[in-house]
Amino acid sequence: xxxxxxxxxxxxxxxxxxxxxxxxxxxxxxxxxxxxxxxxxxxxxxxxxxxxxxxxxxxxxxxxxxxxxxxxxxxxxxxxxxxxxxxxxxxxxxxxxxxxxxxxxxxxxxxxxxxxxxxxxxxxxxxxxxxxxxxxxxxxxxxxxxxxxxxxxxxxxxxxxxxxxxxxxxxxxxxxxxxxxxxxxxxxxxxxxxxxxxxxxxxxxxxxxxxxxxxxxxxxxxxxxxxxxxxxxxxxxxxxxxxxxxxxxxxxxxxxxxxxxxxxxxxxxxxxxxxxxxxxxxxxxxxxxxxxxxxxxxxxxxxxxxxxxxxxxxxxxxxxxxxxxxxxxxxxxxxxxxxxxxxxxxxxxxxxxxxxxxxxxxxxxxxxxxxxxxxxxxxxxxxxxxxxxxxxxxxxxxxxxxxxxxxxxxxxxxxxxxxxxxxxxxxxxxxxxxxxxxxxxxxxxxxxxxxxxxxxxxxxxxxxxxxxxxxxxxxxxxxxxxxxxxxxxxxxxxxxxxxxxxxxxxxxxxxxxxxxxxxxxxxxxxxxxxxxxxxxxxxxxxxxxxxxxxxxxxxxxxxxxxxxxxxxxxxxxxxxxxxxxxxxxxxxxxxxxxxxxxxxxxxxxxxxxxxxxxxxxxxxxxxxxxxxxxxxxxxxxxxxx
Amino acid sequence: xxxxxxxxxxxxxxxxxxxxxxxxxxxxxxxxxxxxxxxxxxxxxxxxxxxxxxxxxxxxxxxxxxxxxxxxxxxxxxxxxxxxxxxxxxxxxxxxxxxxxxxxxxxxxxxxxxxxxxxxxxxxxxxxxxxxxxxxxxxxxxxxxxxxxxxxxxxxxxxxxxxxxxxxxxxxxxxxxxxxxxxxxxxxxxxxxxxxxxxxxxxxxxxxxxxxxxxxxxxxxxxxxxxxxxxxxxxxxxxxxxxxxxxxxxxxxxxxxxxxxxxxxxxxxxxxxxxxxxxxxxxxxxxxxxxxxxxxxxxxxxxxxxxxxxxxxxxxxxxxxxxxxxxxxxxx
Numbered sequence: 003x004x005x006x007x008x009x010x011x012x013x014x015x016x017x018x019x020x021x022x023x024x025x026x027x028x029x030x031x032x033x034x035x036x037x038x039x040x041x042x043x044x045x046x047x048x049x050x051x052x053x054x055x056x057x058x059x060x061x062x063x064x065x066x067x068x069x070x071x072x073x074x075x076x077x078x079x080x081x082x083x084x085x086x087x088x089x090x091x092x093x094x095x096x097x098x099x100x101x102x103x104x105x106x107x108x109x110x111x112x113x114x115x116x117x118x119x120x121x122x123x124x125x126x127x128x129x130x131x132x133x134x135x136x137x138x139x140x141x142x143x144x145x146x147x148x149x150x151x152x153x154x155x156x157x158x159x160x161x162x163x164x165x166x167x168x169x170x171x172x173x174x175x176x177x178x179x180x181x182x183x184x185x186x187x188x189x190x191x192x193x194x195x196x197x198x199x200x201x202x203x204x205x206x207x208x209x210x211x212x213x214x215x216x217x218x219x220x221x222x223x224x225x226x227x228x229x230x231x232x233x234x235x236x237x238x239x240x241x242x243x244x245x246x247x248x249x250x251x252x253x254x255x256x257x258x259x260x261x262x263x264x265x266x267x268x269x270x271x272x273x274x275x276x277x278x279x280x281x282x283x284x285x286x287x288x289x290x291x292x293x294x295x296x297x298x299x300x301x302x303x304x305x306x307x308x309x310x311x312x313x314x315x316x317x318x319x320x321x322x323x324x325x326x327x328x329x330x331x332x333x334x335x336x337x338x339x340x341x342x343x344x345x346x347x348x349x350x351x352x353x354x355x356x357x358x359x360x361x362x363x364x365x366x367x368x369x370x371x372x373x374x375x376x377x378x379x380x381x382x383x384x385x386x387x388x389x390x391x392x393x394x395x396x397x398x399x400x401x402x403x404x405x406x407x408x409x410x411x412x413x414x415x416x417x418x419x420x421x422x423x424x425x426x427x428x429x430x431x432x433x434x435x436x437x438x439x440x441x442x443x444x445x446x447x448x449x450x451x452x453x454x455x456x457x458x459x460x461x462x463x464x465x466x467x468x469x470x471x472x473x474x475x476x477x478x479x480x481x482x483x484x485x486x487x488x489x490x491x492x493x494x495x496x497x498x499x500x501x502x503x504x505x506x507x508x509x510x511x512x513x514x515x516x517x518x519x520x521x522x523x524x525x526x527x528x529x530x531x532x533x534x535x536x537x538x539x540x541x542x543x544x545x546x547x548x549x550x551x552x553x554x555x556x557x558x559x560x561x562x563x564x565x566x567x568x569x570x571x572x573x574x575x576x577x578x579x580x581x582x583x584x585x586x587x588x589x590x591x592x593x594x595x596x597x598x599x600x601x602x603x604x605x606x607x608x609x610x611x612x613x614x615x616x617x618x619x620x621x622x623x624x625x626x627x628x629x630x631x632x633x634x635x636x637x638x639x640x641x642x643x
Numbered sequence: 644x645x646x647x648x649x650x651x652x653x654x655x656x657x658x659x660x661x662x663x664x665x666x667x668x669x670x671x672x673x674x675x676x677x678x679x680x681x682x683x684x685x686x687x688x689x690x691x692x693x694x695x696x697x698x699x700x701x702x703x704x705x706x707x708x709x710x711x712x713x714x715x716x717x718x719x720x721x722x723x724x725x726x727x728x729x730x731x732x733x734x735x736x737x738x739x740x741x742x743x744x745x746x747x748x749x750x751x752x753x754x755x756x757x758x759x760x761x762x763x764x765x766x767x768x769x770x771x772x773x774x775x776x777x778x779x780x781x782x783x784x785x786x787x788x789x790x791x792x793x794x795x796x797x798x799x800x801x802x803x804x805x806x807x808x809x810x811x812x813x814x815x816x817x818x819x820x821x822x823x824x825x826x827x828x829x830x831x832x833x834x835x836x837x838x839x840x841x842x843x844x845x846x847x848x849x850x851x852x853x854x855x856x857x858x859x860x861x862x863x864x865x866x867x868x869x870x871x872x873x874x875x876x877x878x879x880x881x882x883x884x885x886x887x888x889x890x891x892x893x894x895x896x897x898x899x900x901x902x903x904x905x906x907x908x909x910x911x912x913x914x915x916x917x918x919x920x921x922x923x924x925x926x927x928x929x930x931x932x933x934x935x936x937x938x939x940x941x942x943x944x945x946x947x948x949x950x951x952x953x954x955x956x957x958x959x960x961x962x963x964x965x966x967x968x969x970x971x972x973x974x975x
Binding site: 045046047061062064065068073074075076077150153154155156157160212230231232233234235264265266267268270271274275277278280471499500501502503504505506507508509510512547549550 | 675676677678679680681682683684685699700701702703704705706736737738739740741742747750754806809810813814817820821822823824825826920921922923925929930933935936937938
């Protein structure tokens with residue numbers, strides 16, 4: 003816990019990066035002496051050239067012989083979720099819109115959005131050859147509803163009243179209340195969805211509360227082949243009847259005969275494995291590790307070939323979130339003062355060497371959302387003024403940061419101002435300690451040359467709650483902001499917590515300032531999914547766990563706007579205007595200082611496979627751990643031998 | 644009679660230590676900042692599941708019921724002690740629900756035992772042998788070389804050493820696997836060689852680090868014993884060096900080493916945390932690590948209780964057999 007040093011993890015990471023870099027120096031022989039593709043086998047006995055090897059999110063699986071996705075605690079991101087399962091609706095992250103997957107088309111609603119006709123994709127079969135039909139969907143509904151031992155049961159029944167069969171390929175779904183976004187309730191927007199249609203002919207003979215679903219009967223293009231009893235690897239094999247799968251119908255035949263999900267453990271080992279061509283796709287690593295990989299192996303690249311390398315389209319952004327029910331953070335003037343006390347350029351460089359896209363809005367600056375909200379709202383942001391008439395927006399943030407990076411010798415920084423704004427963000431708040439001081443004094447703080455005192459006369463110090471073992475960007479950002487606030491004159495420390503303790507503190511309001519994503523996630527122009535979380539109805543007393551609105555932020559006007567958004571479907575023309583109004587309201591109240599989109603360093607290795615999505619080949623985002631990865635995997639091509 | 648009183652006293656202390664430890668283990672995680680239900684909910688939310696607040700509240704209650712976290716602390720404590728004493732059941736893992744904790748421990752235990760028992764014994768035998776010779780003939784070239792190696796290896800931070808071994812033997816020279824990849828049918832030759840092959844590098848990293856400590860500690864003992872009067876007497880009697888070393892020095896020098904070895908074996912139930920994390924080795928250390936990160940009360944209690952019981956048992960066994968090894972204690 004310090005305000006002037008990088009977190010331990012970064013120190014260790016940098017040390018390890020240096021050690022790896024030094025030790026690996028001059029070891030290019032390893033790649034130069036590889037045997038021919040055809041001769042190579044993986045250590046699980048499959049031809050390497052026919053096997054796509056993917057890094058397993060969250061490392062090894064503790065209960066590898068349980069794939070019952072309805073049991074809480076059972077992990078399905080060993081490949082079932084990404085390659086073998088399918089949802090009614092999935093997400094096209096490049097377009098920012100949902101697509102039908104097991105469904106043949108998006109749901110057709112009645113006038114008040116309570117009854118839906120859902121046509122199912124025809125010609126699909128399960129991996130054991132049995133046809134997929136409406137009976138499977140109806141059975142899944144009944145199974146979840148009638149098995150209270152499944153944790154999802156009560157939550158599901160609170161939303162879905164019934165599912166009935168219309169014909170072999172159509173079901174009618176009735177909801178318990180008007181639900182304009184049924185596809186969100188039963189399909190993926192971000193990562194996945196708990197509603198998985200199961201094969202009736204298998205599950206009807208089992209108790210779903212205890213059934214292990216291992217090996218699973220699958221619906222997508224791959225089926226279970228083999229795994230390690232210790233959960234370090236899982237092998238999936240392309241079905242011979244891949245034509246009868248969702249992927250077969252939507253994309254075509256996947257080239258990889260096998261997909262191997264495996265855990266290499268620590269980041270250092272994952273980096274070594276990719277440098278040695280033992281793995282094709284990695285999940286998150288640090289920018290320092292990416293640097294090593296790029297220098298070690300020319301076949302490895304990240305989203306961009308040059309600066310900023312990382313993908314900047316993650317659906318959640320990072321910033322400083324306040325518990326607005328606690329003084330002095332219950333006053334917008336305090337929050338605004340703290341925002342203006344931050345030098346965002348400095349914070350960006352301290353966090354990820356400037357490889358971040360800034361966002362002043364409560365949604366991430368993804369390509370789709372930048373075009374829909376950030377850029378169209380730039381004019382409004384420039385004219386926006388605080389109560390005292392001060393205009394806080396700085397549209398030249400990206401231009402200045404670009405110049406600074408260029409002057410420091412960073413290659414690949416655009417010269418053009420618009421290109422810089424596209425890359426680094428439309429702008430952010432000014433760094434203006436003078437105005438910050440004025441706002442703090444207006445909020446009742448005092449400072450007579452010594453430390454700042456709160457309105458109640460006690461010293462003003464800040465404790466930022468930050469992740470300890472996950473979300474490296476949030477960790478580093480917490481330390482960068484702590485440094486900025488300390489320099490401004492408010493002693494700030496960072497308290498890092500493991501995931502379990504962190505989320506307990508966040509949900510129960512046991513924090514004042516937190517470095518994480520809060521409600522600031524979105525991927526489609528329809529902002530309802532996470533914006534709903536700002537509604538005042540979800541505010542709970544501190545100490546009582548809160549399901550949403552962990553900021554405990556009460557804004558009547560904002561809640562009214564959310565209610566309006568709730569009442570319309572995702573394709574309504576009012577979606578974007580209402581979303582814009584919500585974002586304006588959140589800027590005015592500033593319950594969270596939104597700062598940067600999440601930069602994902604997720605490298606790929608083109609030694610064996612090519613046509614990965616990238617900035618130049620943007621057919622999907624690099625979300626290897628989402629349910630839509632199967633569509634990406636099906637588009638990969640074998641590298642020329 | 645004295646011996647019986649000695650044994651009874653040790654057994655009472657043993658039972659009290661175990662009950663006290665189990666009680667502390669029950670309460671400490673529950674008084675900590677992690678609520679496993681909130682941790683699980685956050686996991687669900689971060690994975691994109693859309694549920695409105697009412698649905699999440701329903702899920703929260705359902706998870707609390709499922710995990711057995713409803714009711715007062717005392718109710719939970721009573722049920723816990725009853726379960727442990729009567730059935731040795733630590734309940735289901737909360738992070739890998741519904742897999743029973745004992746099943747996870749049962750799966751991990753052979754890996755940890757295989758790795759740590761073999762590496763500890765190898766390091767113990769080698770270290771004591773080299774240390775004994777170094778202490779007995781400190782000026783010989785071979786003693787100096789071996790001691791020099793031990794002194795050089797001992798202070799290397801384990802993390803760096805393990806990483807270095809991986810880079811050298813798994814990346815530059817692809818001799819050993821980068822990560823644990825076990826294959827083969829149960830009890831097949833393929834499985835056995837696969838296990839040995841995969842465990843070699845983790846075991847070597849432990850042997851290298853621990854070896855130095857044994858060398859240094861037993862050398863100090865030997866050097867001191869060499870000057871004792873009973874050794875001088877043996878030398879004056881004209882006994883050979885080998886006989887003096889094996890009959891006079893070794894039995895005295897080895898006593899503290901046996902005590903420490905027993906404690907080391909007891910501590911195996913902790914797993915070797917860093918080794919297992921670094922090599923992605925599926926033992927108890929990784930289980931404990933997972934339990935701490937996920938706020939998995941049951942798994943944490945299961946693994947640490949086992950460790951406490953093992954250390955307490957090892958200490959008790961040493962206390963009971965010490966009189967057989969050391970006549971001074973027998974006659975006290």
